[in-house]
Amino acid sequence: MSRKISWVSWQRVIAPIESGGLGLGSLADKNLSLLSKWWWRFKTEPLSLRRRTIAAIHKTNRNCTPIPCKPGLVGAWISISKINSHLNCFDISLHNLFTGQVGNGANIRLWIDKWIGEEPLCNTFPALFKLERHKDCVIKDRCTGNGQFSQWEWEWISPPASTTELYQLQEMLSQLRNVILTNDTDTWKWACNATGIFTTKSMKNHLIKTAHGPNHWIFPWNRLAPIKANILGWRLEMNRLPTTDLLLQRKIAIPSTTCLLCNTSVESIQHLFLECPFADILWSLMLSWCKIPLRRPLQAKDLFELHMDPSIPPNKAKHINLVVLSYCWTIWKVRNERVFSNKEPSIRFAMKEIKTTSYLWLANRTNSSELDWTKWSSFNF
Numbered sequence: 001m002s003r004k005i006s007w008v009s010w011q012r013v014i015a016p017i018e019s020g021g022l023g024l025g026s027l028a029d030k031n032l033s034l035l036s037k038w039w040w041r042f043k044t045e046p047l048s049l050r051r052r053t054i055a056a057i058h059k060t061n062r063n064c065t066p067i068p069c070k071p072g073l074v075g076a077w078i079s080i081s082k083i084n085s086h087l088n089c090f091d092i093s094l095h096n097l098f099t100g101q102v103g104n105g106a107n108i109r110l111w112i113d114k115w116i117g118e119e120p121l122c123n124t125f126p127a128l129f130k131l132e133r134h135k136d137c138v139i140k141d142r143c144t145g146n147g148q149f150s151q152w153e154w155e156w157i158s159p160p161a162s163t164t165e166l167y168q169l170q171e172m173l174s175q176l177r178n179v180i181l182t183n184d185t186d187t188w189k190w191a192c193n194a195t196g197i198f199t200t201k202s203m204k205n206h207l208i209k210t211a212h213g214p215n216h217w218i219f220p221w222n223r224l225a226p227i228k229a230n231i232l233g234w235r236l237e238m239n240r241l242p243t244t245d246l247l248l249q250r251k252i253a254i255p256s257t258t259c260l261l262c263n264t265s266v267e268s269i270q271h272l273f274l275e276c277p278f279a280d281i282l283w284s285l286m287l288s289w290c291k292i293p294l295r296r297p298l299q300a301k302d303l304f305e306l307h308m309d310p311s312i313p314p315n316k317a318k319h320i321n322l323v324v325l326s327y328c329w330t331i332w333k334v335r336n337e338r339v340f341s342n343k344e345p346s347i348r349f350a351m352k353e354i355k356t357t358s359y360l361w362l363a364n365r366t367n368s369s370e371l372d373w374t375k376w377s378s379f380n381f
């Protein structure tokens, strides 16, 4: 059975475009985002039948988990409750992305939920949490102020006595000093979008941003060119095209490693698109057609940043980038025709190909009455 070579890592393919990927997204991310929604619903719909049923089934005396989950049971809710451990692999704590907004304090657990500070109080003051008699108590169980000032009544297993416990108590009371309960219902704020309301899309975006970093150089996708031309450029910049040097690295038997356009050097992306005499002449012709006196790019990335040069008029930047994509497309085409059909490379043919291909791409994606072939072929618009 033949094995296909994988040229681009799957992680890079599913990474978002703004992280330098292809933006395909991952099914696992989608699934985790959909399951996260159940956490949000559990928190924000305290009176729903589903929540009350789940709470009744999964309630235990020592329930300190972010959402109730009775060990030993099986079923969909157990899978939902366990997604935190998957998310922890990406350094995401789902529980900490929900922040309780205190009203009457009846639905926010004092120690376990995040509502004041950056972390739940059980993490910030672990020595005190050990002493708490009812670990899952809600805020109003302990906060007994009459609406004018904050007052706290504790139920300790044994009163704080060690230096650490006393220090933590002092710190915690200072953090809680401005907490005052009202008659409003507690609400929840979602950290990953401006509205504060959970959406699976915002969760997915958060997940892919966190999981697929570090960010790579961002390829400037050009809407005037077809996706196949953009992908060729994207792969070219990453050095992920099947040139002979890379085929050799992957131990693929090839008759010759020499560039068949010039027969002088080993074929690589750097050589084929930037250094080959064939590419060099083509590049000069292309620049003179576009009337831009720019230096020759030194590396693949420069090809796709050429249009950002300050000397390029902003109204022509997208078109220049389109021409560069057409240049890459044409070189790759001429190279393939030489390798697979032994067709003699011709500069004249290649230059004509750059002009006509880029015009076809453009005409298919814009209103062609604005930019006809005469204007395009003289690059005068």
Ligand SMILES: [Zn+2]
Pocket: 259, 260, 261, 262, 263, 264, 265, 271, 272, 275, 276, 277, 278
């Ligand atoms: Zn060459």
